[in-house]
Amino acid sequence: MPKKKLHPLPNTAFQILLALADEDLHGYGIMRQVESQTQGKIRLGPGTLYSSLQSLLEEGLIAEGNHSESMDGNDERRRYYHLTSIGRKLACTEADRLAALLREARKKNILRGEYV
């Protein structure tokens, strides 16, 4: 039985799952989405991105989709990825865990800013 590599879920993996929550994306799309959702704080390199995608695929958290609907000229060489139901469930669990952590941080007055 292979060792579970994504327990606990690494930050990069969680960011990729979040990026795929709304739509199917290809590698570059995921990279741009992660950069945007972290306000430029996380910039995934090609090695980090594709090794994480490989792990997520092996764990069944994401799957490759077809890309016939896309219009880009480079799309023949691209694979699109989408979130599986297990991946969505795990992302929800991780979000709940982080929310609980934030609640605790707020209770202890160590949370900066009022926007959360």
Place this chain on the structure above:
Amino acid sequence: MSNLFRSWWIHLYPRSFREQYEEEMLLLFREQMRDEVEFSGKLRIQLGLLRDLVTTLPRVYSEVLSRNRRAKLVEGDGQAFRLLDDRGPGLWIYTTSTVATLLIFQSIKSMHPCPAFAHLGISGLMWLQIKGHELIHFFVR
């Protein structure tokens, strides 16, 4: 320069990983470079790529090797050939750099015969030899 840069870094990854993702990784890098108009931005991407190589290569190699070991256990000795195939230039870079470090250490030690340095040199050399042996053993066994 970008083309030259693009062509070498991808070959540091193991063959099985490249077979799956080479084209997409190259495309991604090309698109990153295309979307960045300023020289400083392009430089930042290239430096980011170097950092990415340093952090991901050991993990990718380790995953490929452990996957191959599992496959070998399941399928028998025939998988040993696949194990050999997966050793890319990255492995040779690690091995060569370890041997080069040992040689440099040995030459510095011989050029500085001061007792304190000699002591440090011998301990350091022994430590490096042990680590180098562990590393080589890890990949070659």
